[in-house]
Amino acid sequence: MRFSGRFKPYSGPRLRLVVGCFAFMFCAIFIRLAVVQVFQHTHLRDLAERQYSRQITLHPERGRILDRHGRVLATSVPVPSVYVIPQDIDDTDAAASKVAEVLGLPLATVHNQLSAVSTFVWLARQLPPEVGERVQKLNIRGVQVLQETRRFYPKRHLAGQILGFVGVDGTGLGGLEHLYNRALTGIPRQATLQRDATGRTVQVMAGDPSDQPRGADLYLTLDERLQYIAEKELAAGVQETQARSGLVIIMHPPTGDILALANYPFFNPNDFQDPKQRVWQRNRAVTDPVEPGSTFKLVAASAALEENVARVTDMFHCENGFVVRSGRRLRDHHPYGLLNFVQVIEKSSNIGTAKIAARLSDEQLYTYIRRFGFGEKSLVNLPGEEDGMIRPPKKWTKPTHDSLAFGQEVMVTPLQLLTAYAAMANGGWLMRPRMVEHIVQGDEFQFFAPHTRHRVLSSPTLERMNEILVGVVERGTGKQAAVEGYTVAGKTGTAQKVEHGTYSHSKVLASFVGYVPAEAPQLAIVVIIDEPRVAKWGGEAAAPVFKRVAQQALYYLQVPSQQTQTISLDTALTPISAPPAGDQEMPRIILPLGARAGEREPAHVVLSAGPTIEKERRP
Amino acid sequence: MPRPPQATSVSPPMSRGRARRIASRHVGMALLLSAVMVLGGVLLYLWPQVRLVGLGYRHGKLLAQRTQVLQRQKELQVELSSLRLLRRIEDIATQHLGLRPPQATQVIYVRSGQQAVGQRRP
Numbered sequence: 001m002r003f004s005g006r007f008k009p010y011s012g013p014r015l016r017l018v019v020g021c022f023a024f025m026f027c028a029i030f031i032r033l034a035v036v037q038v039f040q041h042t043h044l045r046d047l048a049e050r051q052y053s054r055q056i057t058l059h060p061e062r063g064r065i066l067d068r069h070g071r072v073l074a075t076s077v078p079v080p081s082v083y084v085i086p087q088d089i090d091d092t093d094a095a096a097s098k099v100a101e102v103l104g105l106p107l108a109t110v111h112n113q114l115s116a117v118s119t120f121v122w123l124a125r126q127l128p129p130e131v132g133e134r135v136q137k138l139n140i141r142g143v144q145v146l147q148e149t150r151r152f153y154p155k156r157h158l159a160g161q162i163l164g165f166v167g168v169d170g171t172g173l174g175g176l177e178h179l180y181n182r183a184l185t186g187i188p189r190q191a192t193l194q195r196d197a198t199g200r201t202v203q204v205m206a207g208d209p210s211d212q213p214r215g216a217d218l219y220l221t222l223d224e225r226l227q228y229i230a231e232k233e234l235a236a237g238v239q240e241t242q243a244r245s246g247l248v249i250i251m252h253p254p255t256g257d258i259l260a261l262a263n264y265p266f267f268n269p270n271d272f273q274d275p276k277q278r279v280w281q282r283n284r285a286v287t288d289p290v291e292p293g294s295t296f297k298l299v300a301a302s303a304a305l306e307e308n309v310a311r312v313t314d315m316f317h318c319e320n321g322f323v324v325r326s327g328r329r330l331r332d333h334h335p336y337g338l339l340n341f342v343q344v345i346e347k348s349s350n351i352g353t354a355k356i357a358a359r360l361s362d363e364q365l366y367t368y369i370r371r372f373g374f375g376e377k378s379l380v381n382l383p384g385e386e387d388g389m390i391r392p393p394k395k396w397t398k399p400t401h402d403s404l405a406f407g408q409e410v411m412v413t414p415l416q417l418l419t420a421y422a423a424m425a426n427g428g429w430l431m432r433p434r435m436v437e438h439i440v441q442g443d444e445f446q447f448f449a450p451h452t453r454h455r456v457l458s459s460p461t462l463e464r465m466n467e468i469l470v471g472v473v474e475r476g477t478g479k480q481a482a483v484e485g486y487t488v489a490g491k492t493g494t495a496q497k498v499e500h501g502t503y504s505h506s507k508v509l510a511s512f513v514g515y516v517p518a519e520a521p522q523l524a525i526v527v528i529i530d531e532p533r534v535a536k537w538g539g540e541a542a543a544p545v546f547k548r549v550a551q552q553a554l555y556y557l558q559v560p561s562q563q564t565q566t567i568s569l570d571t572a573l574t575p576i577s578a579p580p581a582g583d584q585e586m587p588r589i590i591l592p593l594g595a596r597a598g599e600r601e602p603a604h605v606v607l608s609a610g611p612t613i614e615k616e617r618r619p
Numbered sequence: 620m621p622r623p624p625q626a627t628s629v630s631p632p633m634s635r636g637r638a639r640r641i642a643s644r645h646v647g648m649a650l651l652l653s654a655v656m657v658l659g660g661v662l663l664y665l666w667p668q669v670r671l672v673g674l675g676y677r678h679g680k681l682l683a684q685r686t687q688v689l690q691r692q693k694e695l696q697v698e699l700s701s702l703r704l705l706r707r708i709e710d711i712a713t714q715h716l717g718l719r720p721p722q723a724t725q726v727i728y729v730r731s732g733q734q735a736v737g738q739r740r741p
Contacts (some may be wrong), residue, residue: 071700071703073701074698075693075696075697075700077693077694078690078693078699115654129694152697154697154700154701154703154704155700155704155705156704158705196672204675204678224705225705228705228706232706450721485723501715552720555720555726558728561723561727563723563724564723564724564726564728565724565726565727565728566727566728566729567727567728567729568729569729571729
């Protein structure tokens with residue numbers, strides 16, 4: 001193409017003008033761009049981010065507390081709470097009447113809250129979900145509903161004193177909730193969201209809001225079913241004896257695991273604000289040392305045997321139930337004459353035990369008391385544990401040696417007492433009691449291994465003491481603790497309580513401590529009944545509770561009794577054609593198939609009322 | 620016989636109006652093409668952005684739904700735990716179904732292989 005004449009399309013002053021204008025504009029834009037993108041970049045980016053992005057804090061859900069088989073004992077549930085922004089409310093009177101009606105609060109209270117000179121006021125917290133929905137439906141400007149989490153204990157009072165409770169702000173205020181508050185609470189996490197003009201989330205810029213952080217889960221050594229058995233029988237025992245309170249602890253001697261710890265009256269952490277319950281929220285098994293009474297005779301007797309200062313055949317005169325020794329009057333509950341070492345313990349003679357202990361020096365007796373773990377914390381992972389009290393020999397008075405022999409002038413926690421008996425059941429090895437087995441935080445796993453403290457007694461002494469403690473149940477004061485089909489070893493105790501500086505004649509602490517089966521102990525159990533009014537002796541008030549708890553616990557744990565038949569697998573799988581003549585009921589056969597490693601509940605085959613074998617797994 | 624020289628046609632000089640029309644047509648074409656390209660580019664850039672925003676909204680809704688469902692699951696779990704209250708189960712078993720614990724003689728443990736009978740881990 002050729003242009004002719006004077007026409008030159010891309011030249012001329014007008015074009016230059018246009019180009020100049022464009023160049024100027026582009027320069028201006030470029031300069032502005034440089035200013036915005038380079039020099040003001042950080043400032044403007046911050047402004048923009050503030051406008052369209054929103055940083056939210058993801059508060060972790062509080063971790064759960066579970067028993068040794070993973071059954072939930074404490075969990076958190078989302079619940080609505082209502083708050084108000086008083087300056088946003090247009091018609092305070094109308095809003096107050098509507099809100100008061102839905103929340104069931106006095107109108108004056110709600111009106112005051114709605115007229116408060118504040119930017120934020122809580123109106124009602126942790127409400128039932130339906131109430132929250134109704135408040136939301138009112139659609140009142142300035143009255144908002146917020147989702148909070150509330151701690152919930154689905155098993156109600158079960159292990160209430162152990163679990164403790166959580167305040168409305170989500171902080172553990174008692175029990176394990178308090179001790180492991182940091183682990184259970186978890187660490188908050190941030191997430192950044194992009195939002196539009198209406199505040200709706202457009203995009204997740206950083207962090208994943210759906211990945212809600214969680215606090216650690218706490219797995220206890222407690223077994224929910226054993227805890228239930230302990231609580232049920234304790235409540236029955238306390239009510240039967242018209243006692244003030246009671247306590248049962250079940251321990252697994254080889255590991256020191258606390259399988260159950262029941263305090264009666266119960267404490268329901270769901271209603272922790274109930275003033276009637278506050279008195280009973282303490283876990284008295286570790287917080288309240290008591291004088292153990294005759295259950296403490298274990299120490300003097302085993303120390304005397306271990307130190308070879310006494311033999312089981314040695315005879316002791318029990319002064320027909322009354323004697324004055326070291327300026328103190330000693331009494332037996334029954335007048336006895338000449339008893340041998342075994343009979344002294346079986347019949348729980350204070351005078352006889354004092355005479356046995358007299359063969360030990362103060363230092364020897366004190367050493368054995370300490371060796372059994374008394375006078376120091378057992379370091380169980382429970383809050384508020386007390387040391388107990390045992391004075392060193394240089395602070396003893398004349399009658400102290402005798403008093404210590406039968407469990408006076410010494411304060412021990414029920415858990416310390418049980419731990420000492422569990423050592424007898426564990427080949428003489430004293431274990432550290434354990435309440436928390438492990439903690440799981442995401443992929444992290446923290447295991448609290450069983451901890452052996454030291455050996456208390458040698459095997460020969462243990463054998464003799466075991467025979468003596470079996471004798472207590474078979475022939476002595478603890479007959480009511482005998483469990484049909486099992487050999488029980490244990491000791492009764494009836495400690496007078498101190499009232500107005502002297503020993504009370506009416507208020508006692510009845511107790512029984514023992515282990516079962518004596519030949520291969522699976523359980524060590526302590527029962528303490530505080531101030532029984534009907535049956536005042538340990539053998540009458542506490543021993544029957546021991547029996548009932550042990551019987552059901554042994555059955556639950558499938559520890560075969562002497563009466564239980566054991567048959568081979570082949571015999572069990574042979575079809576039964578007809579029920580044996582004369583038998584009204586077919587036997588129920590429980591077949592442990594053997595738990596594989598990592599399996600928490602073994603599978604079972606149950607054969608009941610017929611030849612059909614059904615496979616089932618325990619729930 | 621030599622062929623007579625072929626007459627060559629010489630186009631007459633382009634008039635100013637025609638040249639302007641041609642030039643403006645070319646410029647127009649170029650502008651149109653540029654506009655289409657710019658528009659295409661803008662659309663190409665905007666489409667994923669719009670899609671992202673749409674997905675963001677959907678994601679937000681699903682998150683809210685998920686939270687609700689999880690909340691419901693939690694409530695049901697709590698209800699389940701409450702229904703598994705051992706006292707309640709024992710009451711149903713003993714009072715409604717008439718069950719009772721077996722006597723020691725009614726229980727038979729079966730030894731399977733090398734496993735110790737009844738030594739179940741507490």
